[in-house]
Amino acid sequence: MANEPHLLNTKTMNSIVIIGGGHAAAQLCAGLVEAGQGARVHLVCEEPCEPYHRPPLSKAFLKNPDEAMQPHKAADWYREAGITLHLGDAATAIDRAARTVTLRSGTVLPYERLVLATGTRVRRLAGLPDGLDNVAMLRAVDQARDLRVRLAAAEDVTVLGGGFIGLEVAATAKAMGKTVRVIEVAPRLMGRAVSPELSAHVLATHRAAGIEVVLDAVVDGFAIDGTRLAELNINGKRQPVDLLLLCIGAVPETALAKAAGLDCADGIVVDAHMQTSDPAILAVGDCTRFPDRRAARPLRLESVQNANDQARTAVATLTDAAKPHDVLPWFWSEQGAMRLQMAGLVPAESTPGHVTVRRAAPGANPNAFSLFHYVDNQLVAAESANAPVDHMMSRKLLESGRSPDAAVVADASVPLKNHLA
Secondary structure, three states, X not given: OOOOOEEOOOOOOOOEEEEOOOHHHHHHHHXXXXXXXXXXXXXXXXXXXOOEOOHHXXXXXXXXXXXXXXXXXXXXXXXXXXXXXXXXOOEEEEEOOOOEEEEOOOEEEEOOEEEEOOOEEEOOOOOXXXXXXXXXXXXXXXXXXXXXXXXXXXXXXXEEOOOHHHHXXXXXXXXXXXXXXXXXXXXXXXXXXXXXXXXXXXXXXHHHOOOEEEOOOOEEEXXXXXXXXXXXXXXXXXXXXXXXXXXXXXXEOOXXXXXXXXXXXXXXXXXXXXXXXXOOEEEOHHHEEEOOOOOOOOEOXXXXXXXXXXXXXXXXXXXXXXOOXXXXXXXXXXXXXXXXXXXXXXXXXXXOOEEEXXXXXXXXXXXXXXXXXXXXXXXXXXXXXXXXXHHHHHHHHHHHOOOOOHHHHOOOOOOHHHHHX
């Protein structure tokens, strides 16, 4: 029978099996190949394609019907590197005692080391049925292709969620001439990721571009007409819906890990070497909750940078060159004409001793600036809007541990690189 389990001969049974098809999995493959371990690797992807770049899916990919996805590596690269691909064949179970992974096809892969790079899934709106013709989500390329078709046909776009992805798509839709509204249940945009000052700037910029933004929204009902979402009930009023994009957050993919008995807590719990509660199993990327010396508690970060850096740490662990993960977090988002770049972890608003210093970027653009965050006179984070040079210098300052005086940093006439001398 086609789905009857069968054990795959994996050479010397010393295989490294990687489950996932995102940035973390791609970086892990690249690092293992560089370390001469490519022939040990089996890459298991639920999607029927090699790992690809996801950030363009919310921007250029949606505008151009001829835009293709951008793979991290061509199929030939994996073959030449000795990596065995299992595409479109999701992992369904892990047997820790036998050290095997079972795939949907029935294939059973033995492993010496297993790496979970399962990422996240889109959070659903409670009670809203799946498969409605005018409701879209965005995580994978097939969803992006679907959204591209629906976006081209729509006149009015509602984005539920004011995080990075939602705002990137909102800006893209507005640039395409659509009427756009963003509905956010929190009191400000991107509230979990950026400071109130940067959030206010982003809000003002989107509103100035003609995007309607509703904050502190209460979404407490909807109406369905056949196979379409007809209305959302927002703040007690019925709002007609032409096209709805759900961007209300992401949930870590931990089902496999939980079923295998691994420690999970809003993510797969790992140590500083990316090892789970089972020494033979590692986890990397958006699905992990990991320790960080900059934070009071373990973090779960959803970013390309974090996925890539954790993969590098995992490669070191897998090749017996273990080095604790200690990397400055940084992020970015492109929303229309805004290029936002963040380095470090912005302190909570209530943090004692927290001071924010604004620095204008060189040039005449009033929308180009950086915000430097100090706690007890120590620089801990920086946010930049349309100021890429300042962002790069900020990262170097933070990585060096230097904290130039806040008043000096605020003086835009003094290049930031001077503070590194």
